[in-house]
Amino acid sequence: MPDVPTLAQVAAEAGVSPATASRVLTGSVRVSTSTRRQVHDAISRLGYVRHRAPRGGTGRRCDLTVAVVVCEPSQRLFTEPFYARMITTAEEVLTAHGIPLTVMTASSATSTIATPQLVAGGVDGILLIGARERHPLVVTLAASGIPVRSAGRLPDGVDMPYVDMDNHDGGRQAAEHLLLGGRRAIAAIAGPPGLPAARDRLDGFTRTLSLAGMPAIPVAYGDFTHSSGVHAAQWLLRRMPHLDAIFAASDVMAAAAVQTLRRAGRRVPDDVAVIGFDDAPIARRTSPTLTTVRQPVEEFAATATRLLLRSMGSSDPVRDNPTLPTELVVRESA
Incomplete structure (x- = not known):
C-alpha cells in the first residue's frame, strides 16, 4: 500500500515550511496568494487529505x-x-x-x-x-x-x-419564449460573471438567440439586487432605446426592470416583455406578474x-x- 502523504511532504513539494503549509490549511491571513497557490497545487499533486482529530462522544x-x-x-x-x-x-x-x-x-x-x-x-x-x-x-x-x-x-x-440547477436550459427556455413571441430587440441583465450559475443562465440564453440568427445582444451585469436591476435596466434603455424584451437572471432584477420601464413610459408586456429567473414569491406580487424560469429550490x-x-x-x-x-x-x- 502506498504511503499516505504527510503535511511535511506537502510543504517540501511546495517549497515552503511545514508551518506555512499549516497556516494555508487553517486560512491564516499571513500567507501570500502565490504561496497559497503553491501549497494547494502540491496538495493536488500528492493527493494529501487532512486528517482530523476524532470528536468525542459515541459517534451517533x-x-x-x-x-x-x-x-x-x-x-x-x-x-x-x-x-x-x-x-x-x-x-x-x-x-x-x-x-x-x-x-x-x-x-x-x-x-x-x-x-x-x-x-x-x-x-x-x-x-x-x-x-x-x-x-x-x-x-x-x-x-x-x-x-x-x-x-x-x-x-x-x-x-x-x-x-x-440546469441554468443553461433555463436560459434556453427564456430565449425561445421571447423568439416565439416575435421579440427581436432583446437585451439581458446577467448576474455576477464569477458565479457559474449566472454564467450558465446567460450562456443558455445568448447561444439560443445566436442559433436563431440573432447577432450579439447588449448585456448589463447586476448582483441579483433590486438596485442593480434598476441601474442595469437604465443602461440598457440608453443603449437600446427601442428594445422590446429583457431577460433578467433573477426575479428581483426582473421586477426592478419592470419598475424602471414603467417610469420610462414603456408598457410591460405591450412594449417590452420581461422574463425573470427563480420563481421567487416576488414573481407573483409584481404587476404585471412575472413570467420566469422556476428552479426547484x-x-x-x-x-x-x-x-x-x-x-x-x-x-x-x-x-x-x-x-x-x-x-x-x-x-x-x-
Missing part, C-alpha cells in the same frame, strides 16, 4: 454538526428569499436526523475569519452556497478532507461534489443536504453531481 448522528456556509455578505442572507428557502429546507432535513445546523456567511473579504473554525474540526460537514471564482474559502475547503457539498456548480478547476437544498449526509456517513465520498431541471412559468410579463 446526534454528535454531529453541519454548517451551511453562504459565500455572500451577511446582509444578503436577510434580504434575498433564495437563501431563506435553502437554509429552511436544509434544517428540516437535518432535524429529521437529529443534527443541528450552524449558519455562517463568508464573503471573500471575511473568509479568513470563518476558515479556521471550519477546517479545524468545528463541524463535521459543510453545505456551501454561492461559491464563486477566486473565493479563498472554496479552494481551502476543497483540499481540507472535510465532507463538503456545494449547492451549485463549482468554478472551473475546483474539485468538489455539487448539486446544480426546496428540492435543490434537500438533495444537496442528503448527499452531504451520505458523505459524512461513508469513508468514500459520494461523487455523483445531479442536475435538477428548470421550467418556464408563463405569466403576464411576457
Whole structure:
C-alpha cells in the first residue's frame, strides 16, 4: 500500500515550511496568494487529505454538526428569499436526523475569519452556497478532507461534489419564449460573471438567440439586487432605446426592470416583455406578474443536504453531481 502523504511532504513539494503549509490549511491571513497557490497545487499533486482529530462522544448522528456556509455578505442572507428557502429546507432535513445546523456567511473579504473554525474540526460537514471564482474559502475547503457539498456548480478547476440547477436550459427556455413571441430587440441583465450559475443562465440564453440568427445582444451585469436591476435596466434603455424584451437572471432584477420601464413610459408586456429567473414569491406580487424560469429550490437544498449526509456517513465520498431541471412559468410579463 502506498504511503499516505504527510503535511511535511506537502510543504517540501511546495517549497515552503511545514508551518506555512499549516497556516494555508487553517486560512491564516499571513500567507501570500502565490504561496497559497503553491501549497494547494502540491496538495493536488500528492493527493494529501487532512486528517482530523476524532470528536468525542459515541459517534451517533446526534454528535454531529453541519454548517451551511453562504459565500455572500451577511446582509444578503436577510434580504434575498433564495437563501431563506435553502437554509429552511436544509434544517428540516437535518432535524429529521437529529443534527443541528450552524449558519455562517463568508464573503471573500471575511473568509479568513470563518476558515479556521471550519477546517479545524468545528463541524463535521459543510453545505456551501454561492461559491464563486477566486473565493479563498472554496479552494481551502476543497483540499481540507472535510465532507463538503456545494449547492451549485463549482468554478472551473475546483474539485468538489455539487448539486446544480440546469441554468443553461433555463436560459434556453427564456430565449425561445421571447423568439416565439416575435421579440427581436432583446437585451439581458446577467448576474455576477464569477458565479457559474449566472454564467450558465446567460450562456443558455445568448447561444439560443445566436442559433436563431440573432447577432450579439447588449448585456448589463447586476448582483441579483433590486438596485442593480434598476441601474442595469437604465443602461440598457440608453443603449437600446427601442428594445422590446429583457431577460433578467433573477426575479428581483426582473421586477426592478419592470419598475424602471414603467417610469420610462414603456408598457410591460405591450412594449417590452420581461422574463425573470427563480420563481421567487416576488414573481407573483409584481404587476404585471412575472413570467420566469422556476428552479426547484426546496428540492435543490434537500438533495444537496442528503448527499452531504451520505458523505459524512461513508469513508468514500459520494461523487455523483445531479442536475435538477428548470421550467418556464408563463405569466403576464411576457
